[in-house]
Amino acid sequence: MAPKAKASAGTPAATGQAKEKKPVKKEKNPEDEIPKVPAPDREAHDERVKEITTAVETIQQEVRSISAEIQGKSTGKEEFMSKKNDLKANLDRCSNKITELQEQKSGILGQVTERVAEGKEMKAQLNKMKKTLGYTSEDAIDERIASIEYRMWTESITLKEEKKLLAEIADLKRNKPKVSEYNKKEEEMNSFDPSLSLKDQLTKINEQMKLFFDEKKGYSAQYAELVSERQGVTGDMKGLFDKREELNQKMQEKIQERSQVKDEFRAAMNTFNDYTNAVRRARQDRAMEEKRARQADWEKEQRIRKADKLDTQPHLAETTLLEQTILFCKGLLPKDADASGSKDKVVRDVVAPDGAMVLLSKDKREEEFYFAPTKKKTAAKGSKVKKPDSKAIKHTMYTFQLFEKLKIDAPITTDDLPGTLAALEAQMASYNDKIKEWEAKRDELKRKILEDGYDPDVEVEDTAAEPAVESAASPES
DSSP: OOOOOOTTTTTTHHHOOOOOOOOOOOOOOOGSSSOOOOOOOOHHHHHHHHHHHHHHHHHHHHHOOOOOOHHHHHHHHHHHHHHHHHHHHOOOOOHHHHHHHHHHHHHHHHHHHHHHHHHHHHHHHHHHHHHHHHHHHHHHHHHHHHHHHHHHHOOOOOOOHHHHHHHHHHHHHHHHHHHHHHHHHHHHHHHHOOOTTTHHHHHHHHHHHHHHHHHHHHHHHHHHHHHHHHHHHOOOHHHHHHHHHHHHHHHHHHHHHHHHHHHHHHHHHHHHHHHHHHHHHHHHHHHHHHHHHHHHHHHHHHHHHHHHHSOOOOHHHHHHHHHHHHHHHHHHHHHHHHTEEETTEEEEOOOTTTOOOOOOHHHEEEEEETTTOOOOOOOOOOOOOOOOOOOOOOOOOHHHHHHHHHOOOOOOGGHHHHHHHHHHHHHHHHHHHHHHHHHHHHHHHHHHHHHHHOOOOOHHHHHHHHEEEEEEHHOOO
């Protein structure tokens, strides 16, 4: 093992003055501000409920034991209840009959009272009539009339007294028929007896009531004897019923206590669940806030990247491809054409005199030799313009793909090269214009991306989607 290097004098290990580490400050989260609620002790709750349930079951066992004892002493209860119900029915029947007769008796006594009042009314009317008439017999009236007439005949009286006596005679004669009516009513009153026609009915009702009272008394005696006999058989049933009722009361108290314990535990669980839900919501809110912050940072970084991308020429790939293709095409041009640029060189054939020959240039000698005819042709009259010989261009799959990307037909022969170069240079000029426009708008576009959140990619996608929509809609039109 290699020896460890000695600590330098300037290091903390050498000087013995190692810096103490600062305690890391724990970040305080929003959920830490929520007052903590401890979770309820379910085991203690279950143990308490189990204890109360055991007590309830013990009381239920005692109640069942007492009920069995009561059931054992209830032998013959059906027969007893049958006899008891029969006696009760007879007692009720007698009571109903007595009540009915009592109502009839009360009705008759009410009629007697009404007749007594009627007799008093008749007597009052007779007394009033007697006071009005003043006489109770026709003979007394006749005697008074005769007395008045005798006085008028034998005595000297004034005219006023005579008129008075004549008026009295007239009243006596007018009241004379009423005296007969008075006497008739007096006879009716003397013969009037309020209870004369109802006494027989009251007597008969009283006799019937006595019979039902005696019958009811007999049934009551039988009922009391039956109950006493039954109590002798059952013994102290009341004590058993009281004890069972007391146990039932205790059992209900235990059941209520168990329900209260469950309710308290449920309330504690609800409080704890509310606390956990609040903590969960706080954590979710914090996570969402952090996510939004990360999203904002990411979007900012993306904007910076997109702004940085603007420093890269947007049509670099296209211009590079065009430059390579232009160089490729220029490399295929003949040397004389290449030396003079893209301009075509006009070559005129020189007509040699008979028996003479024209010497070709060095770069044409091999071609002339290769394609030299076996038989000489007669030269045409006059001078003619002669074009350079056209050569076929050998392409590979790669070169075809280059021209296909540029949407330009690949040149097949060297005669096609000038047109192809013109098309390539036109595209290059178009891209150069776009590059100039991009350079003019680059700074403003950077500002829009960084400050306004402008997304050039979205605009490019929308612009590319518009022709697709138009092409899809064109068949319908």
